[in-house]
Amino acid sequence: xxxxxxxxxxxxxxxxxxxxxxxxxxxxxxxxxxxxxxxxxxxxxxxxxxxxxxxxxxxxxxxxxxxxxxxxxxxxxxxxxxxxxxxxxxxxxxxxxxxxxxxxxxxxxxxxxxxxxxxxxxxxxxxxxxxxxxxxxxxxxxxxxxxxxxxxxxxxxxxxxxxxxxxxxxxxxxxxxxxxxx
Numbered sequence: 001x002x003x004x005x006x007x008x009x010x011x012x013x014x015x016x017x018x019x020x021x022x023x024x025x026x027x028x029x030x031x032x033x034x035x036x037x038x039x040x041x042x043x044x045x046x047x048x049x050x051x052x053x054x055x056x057x058x059x060x061x062x063x064x065x066x067x068x069x070x071x072x073x074x075x076x077x078x079x080x081x082x083x084x085x086x087x088x089x090x091x092x093x094x095x096x097x098x099x100x101x102x103x104x105x106x107x108x109x110x111x112x113x114x115x116x117x118x119x120x121x122x123x124x125x126x127x128x129x130x131x132x133x134x135x136x137x138x139x140x141x142x143x144x145x146x147x148x149x150x151x152x153x154x155x156x157x158x159x160x161x162x163x164x165x166x167x168x169x170x171x172x173x174x175x176x177x178x179x180x181x182x
Contacts, residue, residue, distance in 0.1 A: 044106040044107055045110070045148045045162065046061060046062075046063055046146065048106065048107050048110035048111070048114075049061050049138055052117070052138050052139055053138065056139050058139055058140075058141045059144070061143065061144065061146040061164075062144060062145055063145075063146060063147065064145035064165065065147065067145055067147020067148075067164075068147030068149060068163075069147070070087075070163050071148050071149035071162060071163045072149040074087040074161055075150070075159055075160075078151070078153065078159050078161075079151055079153050079154055079159070081153070081154075082153030082154070082155050083098075084097075087161070090167065091165075091167075092163040093137045093140065093164035093167030093169060094137075094161065094162065094163055094164070094167075095113055095138070095162045096162075097112060097158070097160040097161075098158065098159055099157060099160075100158075101156060101157060101158065102156055102157070102158055103158075104158040104160070106150060106160070109158070110138075110162075112134075113134035113135055114135060114138065115135075116130070116131065116134050116135035116136075117135050119131070120135055120175075122174070125172070125173075125174050136168065136169055137164055137167075137175075140164070140168025140169065140176070141168075141175060141177065142168065143164045143166055143167070143168050144165065144166065146162060146164060147162070147163045148160065148161060148162035148163070149161055
């Protein structure tokens with residue numbers, strides 16, 4: 001009887017190990033249509049965002065599988081029309097990108113959001129010209145988590161979505177605090 005219990009316990013531990021390691025190694029939420037590995041995709045999204053955050057002195061973002069899963073699900077909803085439309089609801093902050101053709105790399109798309117920095121005026125906390133809220137969401141000081149997805153739509157164009165938690169872009173609040181001038 002003790003031998004049978006030992007075998008059952010060993011089998012349960014083996015099943016648990018397979019489930020846990022399988023979940024940790026899953027790439028379904030971060031796979032890229034370019035055939036780029038999951039780890040590379042995550043690294044590209046985080047590096048592109050965290051470089052912009054470092055420039056204004058806010059802590060780096062961490063990858064979140066739940067946000068990535070949400071982003072992937074929403075990107076898949078856009079696959080048929082590739083429309084630049086935000087997801088319904090406001091649980092997360094969100095940046096979306098559309099690019100003609102499939103040639104758009106993750107750093108290229110994120111760079112488009114970072115380019116909006118030129119329009120952000122810290123002194124008045126406004127955008128002087130075109131929209132700058134993609135940039136301000138990226139550098140929002142209280143945002144800690146990031147999850148993104150990239151797909152190629154039926155049209156062959158690129159759609160990228162990033163989700164942020166906690167969300168930013170609260171009216172009247174600044175995305176970051178500038179240190180006082182010495």
